[in-house]
Structure formats: C-alpha cells, structure tokens
Amino acid sequence: MEHDLLALSSSWNLSQSAHVRLISLEEALERGSLKKGISRRDFLALILHDIQHQRLLPLLAMLPRRWRQEPASLPEQLRGLGLLLGEGLISPLLLAAFADDLQHLLPPSKSPSRSALDRWCQRSCNDPGRSPWSLPDGLDTWKSQAAAFLQSQTKPSQAKPRLGLAAVTSLGGEIAWCNQGLSYLQSIEARHRNQQMAQVFNVLGSNVLGSHLPDQQGGNVEIYQFEGQSCGKDLIHCLQAKGWTCQARVRTSVASFGLGASAPSADDKHWDQIPLAVPYRTGLQEIDQTEIHALLPHACLEMELQPPEGEAVLLQYYQGTEGLNGWAAMNDLDRPWQNGRSNGTVRYGPTVFRDQQLSDAIDLCELMGAIHNSEASMENLHLGGYGAIGFCIDSTALLEQALTGRTNLFPLTLGGLWRERLRAQLHHLLEQNMQPNDDAVDRYKRALEEMPQDVYHNSETRKDAKRRLLASQPTQSPFLLIQHLNLKGRQPNCVQVHDKLQQQPYGETPH
Template sequence: MHHDLLALSSSWNLSQTNRSTRVPLVSLEEALERSSLKKGISRRDFLAALLKDVQHQRLLPLLAMLPRRWRQEPASLPEHLRGLGILLGEGLMSPLLLAAFADDLQHLLPQRTNPRRSALDLWCQRNYNDPGGQQWPLPEGLDTWKSQATASLYPQNQHSAPNSRTGLAGLSSLGGEIAWSNHGLSYLQSAEARHRNQQMAQVFNVLGSNLLGGQSLNLDTYRFEGQSCGKDLIQCLQSKGWTCQARVRTSVASFGLGASTPSSDSNQWAQIPLAVPYRTGLQETNQKEINALLPHACLELELQPPEDETVLLQYYQGTEGLNGWAAMNDLDRPWQNGRSNGSVQYSPTVFRDQQLSDAIELCELMGAIHNSEASMENLHLGGYGAIGFCIDSTALLEYALTGQTNLFPLTLGGLWRERLSAKLDHLLEESMRPNEDAVDRYKGALENMPQDLYHTSVTRNDAKRRLLASQPSYSPFLLIQDLNRQKS
C-alpha cells in the first residue's frame, strides 16, 4: 500500500464513461507539498497558516485528513483541542478512539454559557433559511412550497457553485494555492430544487415534532397539505402521482469540507478529494490491520413529483446539531456522491409502501428521543457522537427495519444506549403516543445492534462484511480499490 492513505489512482479519470464530465483530481498530500514549496515556508508554519484559515469547528476532521507527516507538525490549535490534536498527530482514528472522543467531547469542551438553539429548537422551528441565507416561514401546502422556491431564485446561474471563479482573487491565505471549497463544480440540482429540498426537510422535521405534543413545546400541531405526520404526507403525495422511496446509503465522509487548487490550465480547477482514513480494528489474512475511509451514512428519501426535479432528503444524526432530516443539496463530486456510478453505496433494501411508512415513523420517534436527550442534557453539537454519529443513527434505523445492518464502524456506547432507552420511557410516561411497533423495533435495535469497539471470533466475520459493504464500489482512492479487491 502507498504510504499516503489518501493516494489516488492515476487512471481514475480515464475510467469515466462520459469524458465530458472528467474532473482533474490531485491528492491532498501533493497539493500540500506543492503549496508549501511555492510559499517557501516550513511545513510547521504552513500548517499553522492553514489551520488559521479554516473555521475552528472544522479543525478536527481536517486534522484527521492530513497525511501523517503533516499532522505531526506542531500547529496553532485552540487550547481545549491540543490534547486531541497530539493524539491524531501520532496515528489514525479508530472505532475505539471515535467512541472515546464522542463520550469525552461532552466533558472536554467548555460548558456552554450561552447555549445556541437546542436540538429540539432546531427540529421544531417553523421557519428555515434558503440556500442563499434568506429566512422564510415554513409552508403549509404544496402551492406555497413551490411559490417560495421560485421567489428565492438568485440572479446567478441556478446550477453554479457559490463563489465559483476562475483566477486567484479572493482565495485563502495560502497564497491562492488551496481553496477550501470545490471551485469550478456545479450543483447536482437547480437553485429552485435545492430550496424545495430545504423546505421539505424541515416540513418532515416539524411533522415529526408533532409526536411530542403541542403542550410540552408550547406549539400548535403543524400540518402540511392537511397532514400531521410524515407517513400520512407520503401517502398524500402518492395519491397526487408522486413516486416515493428510501434507501440506506454510504459515501466517503468529508464533513462538509471541499478543497481545490488551480491547475496549470488557468481556466480549470483540480479537485482535492478529502476523506478520513482510519484503523478498523480488524485484521487482513496477512495479519496487517485493515485501514479504510470513514463513511457518511444516511437514509436517502427520494420524492419524485409527476413533472419536476426530484426532492432529495437525508435523515441522520448530524453535526448541524440535531437528529433529523436535511436537504441533500450536493455539488457534483463524481468521486464521492455519484448516485449511479458506485461512489455511493446503497444497502440492498429499497423501502416503499408499508416499509417506507415504518421507516418514516421510526425517524420521527428517533428524532423525538435523540433531540430531547440532547436538549435536556445540554449536549454539545446536539449530542453528535455521544448519542451516535451519522453511521450509528442510520444503522439503528436499518436494524429496526430489517433486523440487521450493513454499516461499519458502529460506536454507540452502552451508557448512551441506556440513556436513550430511559429517555424513551420518560417520553412515553409524559404522554408521547408513537406507533407501538416503532417503539418495539427501536428498543430491539438499541439492545441488539452491533458495536465495533472489540470483536470476538463470533462477531468478526459480520464486522468484516459490514466494513466492506460500507465502502464504495467505485473510487479514485487506492485504499478503497484495495479493499474492493479483498471483497471480490
């Protein structure tokens, strides 16, 4: 294996079937080396400048993405993150470290003296910001939903990425060598469709919040098209000719970070694929530990109107500070989110009809439990990590629906499973009335879903199966290509 765990295949672009969509790629290590050489400064000084250039909330994923000899250089980190920075600098993330970090994050970070909006506030809010940052009231029917999306259109090209420009003006402090966004890429959907996704995600969140009852939240029951829960809304849309389905998906996680660098052709940008390599705690037949790339997991909900762009939503426990639905408003990164090229991996089951109703009810129940726990206990990032990363929340859902999961690594700890179970019992005592089948399924998943901190001869084979099932089948990363050879 190449010493750089994020090394790229030189033949990736040549294997693209449609040559018009070819995107030049450069590895993060190559871009970092090239940039520091051009600036003529030490790696240490360059790294300090780089970390100043990226918002502090994004530092940890970025630190984990850096090649090892870059991570080992001392750098300017916020004081409360220095210990973790040293840990990350010496080695790779592992499921064990992820679990410890998730649990300790609630104690490592300083107590919030002025908490921002809680997970419940975010889940229940009756307005939302469109992709351009303008605030809108949440619509109560399809007509308003469409008209608000049309009214939000901005003057620039509907498909263009924000701040997309050729030339070097206005780039980062790295002398125009690395931009922390994917310059030169377009969005997969129009601005209007992205606004509709944004609205519909919050519609499903607020319909879910009806489960908690108006009296506890001091809110009236919210209805969309006259429906007061997500399951009924799906049935209403189907009666109007919509096609509705959901699938569990994984892709390579980049934690919302993008990066690009000007290529030798001044009119084009080379893209820098980002990912977090990690130690799996599992062993190859030659007794070497298997390395992989951390996946982003979610339930992808695809709502297809009779004559319009698809509405694309995703459910997961997110860094946004809540457990719930978000718009899937992606840039077209064919190495990371091609829904048909294999860079996105889908679990075998497609949820439709009754199974889709069951999935929506579980998402609402989980939103009520997880967001209540995060809000009542004042958890950082809405409990992200402690009460599950995106992988754990999606795996809980998949396990509750199918009796197994295809996701890895699962790090939701025993203590937090107990606390979520206790929160469910408390909410049931407080008059929450969910579907009883959803309650039983959720409790069973909490109790029986695997955990990837330690494995025995009984659990190891299934863990390896889930590991390989969670990685893309098509990728420019040599690490994933190597894993796929093991799979075959």
C-alpha cells in the first residue's frame, strides 16, 4: 500500500539516533484533532498560507495519499500536475514531462529575479536580513569577514518560525514545517566561510566567459582573483601548497527539497522529528513483476577543503532550485537519518577525486556552469532551468559520466531536446571566444551523448539501470522501503541485477 512507503523502522530510534526521536509523517498527521474532521482543502490552505508554491509540489508528493491536495487548491497552471500527484506516485516519465513542460506551464514572472548567469557571477554574498558582503580577495579577508560576521551575531539566535499547522493549536494538532530543536553540523563562522567560498568558486568559474561576463553597468568586468588565482583548479593547487587537504566525492542522500518537519512530543518537552522523502515508481520490475519503489535522491559533488587547523570547508555542486548551476554551501542541520556522512544515510560514489582528477572535476564544473547558466539566462528559463536542463541528479551524473566514463546515479531524466540545446549553447559560447579547458569540452560532449536516460529501458539498458538505482539509495536508513531495497539487492533471485552486483552487498540493514 502506498501509505506504507514512508513507514519507519521502530528500531532506528533505539540503535541509530538515540538523541533524536523520529516519527512518521502519517503518525504526525493523525495526532490530535486532525483525524477528527479537518478537510484536505483546509489542511492544504493552511500549508499554502506559509509555504511558497514552488516548494509545495515536493511536499504534496511527500504527503500520504489521503492528505494530498484538491486540484482547486493549486495555481491554475499546475492543477493537472497536482491531480497526478494526488492520485499516485511520480515516476521518471512524469519527472521528465514535468521538466520539459514546466517552462510552459508557469506564467512569465511579473517581477523577474536575477538570471542564473547573474547569480553565478555575483561578486557578493547575501545573508538573510543583512547587507550583501563583498567577496573576499584572499584567505586573510575571508577569515576576517567570517570573524566579523560572528561578532555581529550579538542577539541570541531567534527560533525558527513554526509554519503551517503549528499556528492552529485550537485544532489540537501541530506540525512545524522545519526541524525544530536541531543544531547545525558546523559553527556559525564555518557556515559563513562555506557560503563565501562557494561563491568564490562560482565567480572564479565565471572567468571562463572573459569579456562576456554580465555587467549591469555596461562596463568591462575585471577578472576576479582569490589568493592571486583566477580559476578554481589553480586555487585548489594554491590551497594544497599551504597545507590544505582537498578532495571531492559524488554523494546521494534522501531528498527533502530543503523542507523539514517536526512536531511537539506528547509531553511537550522536546520535538519529535519527521523524516521527509518523496517515494516514486522507478519504472523497473522485480522478478515477481511488481514495480520497484524507491525514494527520490538528492545528488551533488561534495567538495571538502580541510585547512591545517579548524573546521573543514564543505561545498556542493549541482543544478539547484536556487536558480543556478554551481556551487553552494553545505550548511546542513544535523539530521542523522538523512545526512550522516559516516553512518550510511549518505551514499558516496566509488571514486574520491584528488589531485589531477579533482582539477578535471573543477574544470568541468566551470564549463557546465558557463553553459547551463547561459542557456537558462538566454532562454529566460524558470528556476534557472531547474528540471529542463537537469535536476540535481542529472547535473551530478553528467559530471560523473564525464569524469569516469560511467555514472552510478538513478533516475536520470535529461531529455534529448535539452541535450541538443546545451550542445548548441556550448558551440555558441566557443564562437564567442570562451576559452575553457579543451579536455573538459571533449569530456562534456561525450557525456551528453553517453549519459543514460531512465524514461524508457530495453533489455540492454535495464540491468545497468537497476545497478544505478541501488547505488543511489542509502545503505542505512530509518525508512523500511530503503531496507527492503537493500535486502533485495543482496538476494540474487529478487531483483534482476547483473551477476557481479548480486554478489556485492550494498550495506547492512539496521537491526
């Protein structure tokens, strides 16, 4: 039954996450008076009041079926898609259709935000509620800005707003659409450094465009330098010469699209955390001819820059809902059921990129940023082209394919039409005298041709798709669905994975 797809293991609270108690979304929705008569329309209206429409669709996919939307509750352009989500699960085919049609479904913005290219090239960082910080030009300025930011935090941090149903206490049920009661994995100062360094790498990447950098004042844009370096791989070499350890890995985890949820415990003394995930139909069959279900992954290239002393700089590269293709800070709350870097809830690819491989990865990230952000800006694509020119998993898989000749990610939905447009954008930029690394250009072209697509499979592609499906799921998880998948991956006669894969366990299941 669909409502069981997000069921949690009762043993997880005892063995994996003793300091954070987990409850299912189904259980949270059933608490208090919600089960006594609040209608779906009222329920969704409360969510719509506090959550932006662009974040609503992932949430609708997470809700148990009987708590999902009525079509009239959504913007007119999205009612049909909302109806699909309300009646069933998403699939790679539906994701691909959504990605292709999103640019036509949504009306033009009345107050268009900055383009993807502007965001990528922006030479400042914005902290919520504060004036923009100019990008530093070196490590000393970078450190001093982070220290100054820390000193500016004179007021105690305010509790996060309790959104959605949390205000409707008269109904006796509360859900806060954020993770109340959790701390961040890194300090305030480290998170500020992460944010600054992510944009440093973005702007260094934008130097590849040279004189074609966007400039709102109409003048010439000077090449940006950090520590005297004008491209990302040279900065990596500079950091290594100063004793830093630098590496990157392809990473997947259960996607929550930036959403969190929590509910007060029965005794109101602490917060119970609600793991969120998007279950989907994979389009692949088990041997008993039932369709395999999985949880939609978030994918990125995680880069870890460890200085000789102090906290590591943690960055991630992907195509995001933030409106650009590029680097972002990995400033995560401590969600041990979702982003534990050592407990199996984060799945890492087999290759650790260091030295020359890391240089190659940085070159490709810069080339892809130039191509994807230029395409999104020139065509005025919504959300910086998110979906149309790839979801996070497509951009990461394209990078992995270019670097290693194969990818371990699933599902991939980047369509043939958009691949052609990205290829055409590459040639356009080369004609405009963009001067990227030639090897990166060749790798990118091959990856566009060879990267799989998971909308349709035949007998030749199905085995590899199942391999990638299992490789994209965590090895440890409180979700019983993940545990089921891992068990299937270890049983040769249950899921038709090729022979070598059948003999390699994908991690132990929590007891």
